[in-house]
Amino acid sequence: MSATPPMDRLMQAMRKNTLVRIYEEFDRDFADVHLKDLRVDEAGPGREIVIQGRRVMNFGSDSFLGLDRDPRLIEAVRQGLDRWGTHNGASRAFASVAANIEAEERLAAWLGVEATLIYPSATLANMGAIPGLVGRGDVVVLDEHAHNSIQEGAKLALAGGARVATFAHNDPDDLSRVLETLRPYRVALVCIDGVYSMSGVVPPMADLDRVARANEAVLYIDDAHGTGVLGENGRGTVLDALGSYENAFVVGSLSKAFSCAGGFVACSKTFQKLLKIRSNTYIFGGPVVPAYFDAIIKVIDILESDEYIAIRGRLDQRVTQLTRGLLDLDLVVMGGLTPIVSVLVGDEADTLRAGKFLFDQGYYVQSVLFPAVPYHGGVIRVQCNANHSAEAVDGLLAAFAAMRDVIPTPRRSDREQSKRLAG
Numbered sequence: 001m002s003a004t005p006p007m008d009r010l011m012q013a014m015r016k017n018t019l020v021r022i023y024e025e026f027d028r029d030f031a032d033v034h035l036k037d038l039r040v041d042e043a044g045p046g047r048e049i050v051i052q053g054r055r056v057m058n059f060g061s062d063s064f065l066g067l068d069r070d071p072r073l074i075e076a077v078r079q080g081l082d083r084w085g086t087h088n089g090a091s092r093a094f095a096s097v098a099a100n101i102e103a104e105e106r107l108a109a110w111l112g113v114e115a116t117l118i119y120p121s122a123t124l125a126n127m128g129a130i131p132g133l134v135g136r137g138d139v140v141v142l143d144e145h146a147h148n149s150i151q152e153g154a155k156l157a158l159a160g161g162a163r164v165a166t167f168a169h170n171d172p173d174d175l176s177r178v179l180e181t182l183r184p185y186r187v188a189l190v191c192i193d194g195v196y197s198m199s200g201v202v203p204p205m206a207d208l209d210r211v212a213r214a215n216e217a218v219l220y221i222d223d224a225h226g227t228g229v230l231g232e233n234g235r236g237t238v239l240d241a242l243g244s245y246e247n248a249f250v251v252g253s254l255s256k257a258f259s260c261a262g263g264f265v266a267c268s269k270t271f272q273k274l275l276k277i278r279s280n281t282y283i284f285g286g287p288v289v290p291a292y293f294d295a296i297i298k299v300i301d302i303l304e305s306d307e308y309i310a311i312r313g314r315l316d317q318r319v320t321q322l323t324r325g326l327l328d329l330d331l332v333v334m335g336g337l338t339p340i341v342s343v344l345v346g347d348e349a350d351t352l353r354a355g356k357f358l359f360d361q362g363y364y365v366q367s368v369l370f371p372a373v374p375y376h377g378g379v380i381r382v383q384c385n386a387n388h389s390a391e392a393v394d395g396l397l398a399a400f401a402a403m404r405d406v407i408p409t410p411r412r413s414d415r416e417q418s419k420r421l422a423g
């Protein structure tokens with residue numbers, strides 16, 4: 001019998017995991033620049049936060065419309081607390097507060113779909129709905145770059161008896177090939193992101209839908225980053241691309257542009273009912289805190305009003321200002337369709353140093369490393385919010401200009417030149 005206690009053996013085993021090893025190495029070797037697992041001591045005013053005793057401008061928030069500081073939402077949550085107390089106290093399988101049902105109905109009307117079902121997050125929607133929708137005899141086919149929560153949902157579907165496969169990123173021909181190799185099956189669920197948050201790319205949805213329809217398949221589109229920011233009235237990417245929700249389930253997030261909490265699946269009323277019975281993350285866990293539902297409804301009021309056009313206008317101005325400024329600095333810029341703009345650094349240590357340099361200049365951005373991006377494909381991810389001022393974006397650009405002089409960063413002109421030379 002081993003003398004090592006089981007807790008220690010477990011810890012040693014976890015430490016051998018590749019991801020843990022990489023993370024611990026960075027934590028040790030780059031302790032002073034490894035800005036991860038941070039503690040935020042103060043938030044506000046505006047987009048300012050205090051981290052490690054330093055007041056910095058936060059360019060790392062998914063609150064794209066800047067609604068997290070909106071007094072109407074804050075008041076709605078306060079009133080919700082008075083009305084419903086601090087929590088639901090039971091699974092929704094037993095009962096849901098009226099505000100939860102109302103929020104689902106308002107979300108459905110806003111999207112132009114029959115029904116929606118709210119889960120505690122988009123992550124838990126994927127981990128509940130994907131394995132809930134399929135079973136033995138079915139297949140789940142994922143874009144190879146699909147969000148981690150879709151992949152986790154697919155693992156649960158696999159455990160439940162479905163077969164799982166992947167197809168090449170955004171490639172309808174490869175989807176067709178993969179579906180062919182999987183035949184025979186009852187139904188295929190083709191899972192993709194509505195917009196890939198690391199690259200800002202929107203998939204060729206109409207082509208993927210055409211392949212799906214020709215192969216007894218339905219689309220499952222996680223539009224977490226499109227919700228509230230893309231499409232008419234922020235309805236996301238799907239309706240504009242497909243013209244209807246006839247052959248697609250759509251997932252949205254209520255914790256990004258909505259600045260509230262939760263995630264939802266948009267579907268027909270019948271599927272809403274079926275998902276309530278078949279989604280384990282809906283049945284065996286608590287729901288969104290009831291106080292948030294009135295705030296979610298308030299966001300829909302804003303999205304459906306003319307004010308949304310003004311908010312979007314401000315956000316677009318900031319994204320354009322940032323993207324143009326970074327391109328003028330000759331940096332390699334990705335994204336720009338959503339308010340997430342990434343600057344390629346490449347080397348992992350340099351990416352961490354770049355994030356710390358910008359932090360020291362007064363700007364919090366995120367150094368994103370493998371496995372969220374390819375190995376040696378480290379990026380500085382900047383998230384624009386509608387309540388960032390033009391001066392804040394100018395300040396960040398000045399910090400990037402200074403950073404570029406001290407940290408090796410790929411240059412756009414070099415890349416274009418090497419592309420020209422190559423071909």
Ligand SMILES: Cc1ncc(COP(=O)(O)O)c(C=O)c1O
Nearest residue numbers: 121122123147197222224253263
């Ligand atoms: C495509 C996608 N799905 C799901 C999520 C997670 O959303 P939530 O925070 O609502 O769980 C994200 C978040 O980054 C995402 O990009």
